Amino acid sequence: MKKLRTGIIGCGNIFPMHAYSIQALENGVLTAVCDINHARAEKAAEKFGCKVFYDYKQLIDSGEIDIVHICTPHYLHKEMSVYALEKGLHVICEKPMAIDRKDGEEIFKAAQRSKGRMSVIFQNRYNPGSVFAKQAIKSGKLGRVLGGKIIVTWCRTQDYYNQDAWRGTLDQEGGGVIINQSIHSFDLARWLIDKPLLSVDASIANRMHPAIAVEDEACGILHFEDGIDVQFFTTNNFTMDDSVSVVLHMEKGVIRITGDEAVIEYATGEKEYKNVDNEPQIDFGTGVKGYWGVSHYKQIYHVYKAFIAGEPDDTLEEGFRTNNMICAIYENARAKL
Ligand SMILES: NC(=O)c1ccc[n+]([C@@H]2O[C@H](COP(=O)([O-])OP(=O)(O)OC[C@H]3O[C@@H](n4cnc5c(N)ncnc54)[C@H](O)[C@@H]3O)[C@@H](O)[C@H]2O)c1
Incomplete structure (x- = not known):
């Protein structure tokens, strides 16, 4: 089975949901992690037995990954997504897609131009x-x-x-x-x-x-x-x-x-x-299976499957619509302040 080689940028709070999910996949392998916080990056690399980078552009340019997961603060989502898409990588970006309408549109256009594909995480749909x-x-x-x-x-x-x-x-x-x-x-x-x-x-x-x-x-x-x-x-x-x-x-x-x-x-x-399904439970590093739910795993699994097989996946378009909705709420509310 073809496996995507994965890099994760950002080793903070949400990092385990991505790293353990990839570890549980049959179609992905965690190859490298990256964080500007060296201690965090090294701890994550040691735990998951993978390479460490401190500069996201070096990770993307390394030729060692096919897909990058962006788990960084919101304002960095645009520059990191666009950079990876321009280099032809696939991208999975944590919510929110971007912090304003213009950044969301830039990302969406970069994804349309790229030979890579993109997904925005909204795991609760799963x-x-x-x-x-x-x-x-x-x-x-x-x-x-x-x-x-x-x-x-x-x-x-x-x-x-x-x-x-x-x-x-x-x-x-x-x-x-x-x-x-x-x-x-x-x-x-x-x-x-x-x-x-x-x-x-x-x-x-x-x-x-x-x-x-x-x-x-x-x-x-x-x-x-x-x-x-x-x-x-x-x-x-x-x-x-x-x-x-x-x-x-x-x-x-x-x-x-x-x-x-x-x-x-x-x-x-x-x-x-309905409150349960038959999906496997995963321990995301807490020692308790299922504690965090498995919906990150489900979205990542479906997206990898679609990207490898060239099948349709609408999680970019859906994430973009939500980004525009959030921007519309802010635009309306801020105009009244
Ligand atoms: N889907 C969910 O339910 C869920 C839950 C929590 C967080 N999130 C999202 O995940 C993202 C990250 O949130 P978090 O709570 O993990 O944040 P965090 O601050 O805990 O972690 C972010 C990490 O990014 C690193 N970083 C910052 N700038 C960087 C750079 N230039 N290059 C490389 N690394 C850099 C930081 O050092 C930090 O380790 C946010 O978009 C957040 O909204 C999603």
Whole structure:
């Protein structure tokens, strides 16, 4: 079986989800890691028995990898993705695709020109509840989507923002609770509805984090084609990370996604429920199998398979649509500040 030789740029928090996923793949092999933080890069290289680089361009130019995973702060996604695509490599980039509309468009155009292909990570589309909800909508058994709501009530203290210099900054993180935490739920709702976003009415505020430059709370309405309105409320000021919730109301019932799970309640009173699938559980370095879920593994597996076989994969286009939606929310909200 053909294996893609993989390099990962960025050995921080999200690195294990990528490294252990690749280790579990039959069609990929982790060949090199890269970080400007030498100690982090060396620790990761030693753990995964691979080469170490400290400069991402040297890694991409090395000729030793076919695909690069970008796990760095948001503002670096554009320069790293474009550089790799111009050198003909495949790219998997962590969310968000970019920190503004222009950078997203530049990446998208570079991917269209490249002989490499690209995917943007939104692993929650692969959760059992998300897949179940998507299939139910596609089957037509619930009729049309009429509207919905997104609730993300999480907790991020100042200690979280103090971890790394890029967090809480407009130029490097690109925003706050919208672009970093609730982006997954925005993506999920948009992907399930699968209609163009027509306009947005949004408000953002910083209520409880005076030391950061970005929003810690946001609310508003997304107006999709066909009169589908989705209300949202998202905050980093809650007492704890509550389960995120995406609810769609439809002609013949309601879909409630809470965390990984989905419940479909029909107008008849009948209910269907999905919270597990048959995918293998992976220990992402915590000593507990399945602790982190396996959805990073699933997206990476599907993308590698498609890239190797030249099969279709829409995770770049879907990531680009979400990037444009997030930018539309910020554009509308910032104009009111
Ligand atoms: N999909 C998810 O659920 C999920 C969860 C967490 C983070 N993320 C995303 O993953 C990305 C990274 O987040 P994180 O929490 O791991 O951040 P982090 O700060 O923990 O790690 C980033 C790493 O990038 C390195 N780095 C910075 N500049 C670099 C450069 N020029 N060259 C090479 N390395 C460089 C840093 O030294 C650091 O080790 C972000 O886009 C974030 O939004 C996604």
